[in-house]
Amino acid sequence: MNYSVIIPARNEEKSLRQLYDALKPVMDGLGGEWELLLIDDGSEDKTYQIMEELRQQDERVKLIRFRRSFGQTAAWSAGFSHAQGDCVIVIDA
Numbered sequence: 001m002n003y004s005v006i007i008p009a010r011n012e013e014k015s016l017r018q019l020y021d022a023l024k025p026v027m028d029g030l031g032g033e034w035e036l037l038l039i040d041d042g043s044e045d046k047t048y049q050i051m052e053e054l055r056q057q058d059e060r061v062k063l064i065r066f067r068r069s070f071g072q073t074a075a076w077s078a079g080f081s082h083a084q085g086d087c088v089i090v091i092d093a
Contacts, residue, residue: 003027003034004085008075009051009093010041016050019093024058036061037079042069 005027009016020036027034038061040048048065055061064078076090 006079
C-alpha cells in the first residue's frame with residue numbers, strides 16, 4: 001500500500017520538526033511507500049523555511065505554498081489534488 005499524508009500548516013515553526021520526527025517512524029513502520037505533502041497556508045513565520053529543510057533531508061516530502069492564507073479546507077483540497085498514494089491520511093499541524 002502507498003500512503004499520502006497531508007498536513008496543512010500556518011505559522012507552525014515551533015512544532016513542525018517535532019511533528020515530522022514523530023510521524024516518520026510511524027509511516028516507516030507501515031511497510032509501504034509514503035509521501036508527506038506539507039501545505040504552507042500563508043505562514044508569516046519560518047514555517048516554509050522549515051518545510052524546505054525537511055524536503056532537503058527527505059525526498060518523500062513534497063511542498064505546496066499559498067501566498068496568503070486560504071484556510072485549512074483549501075489546503076486539504078490542494079493536498080488531495082497532489083496526493084499519489086492509495087490511502088490518504090489527513091493530519092492537522
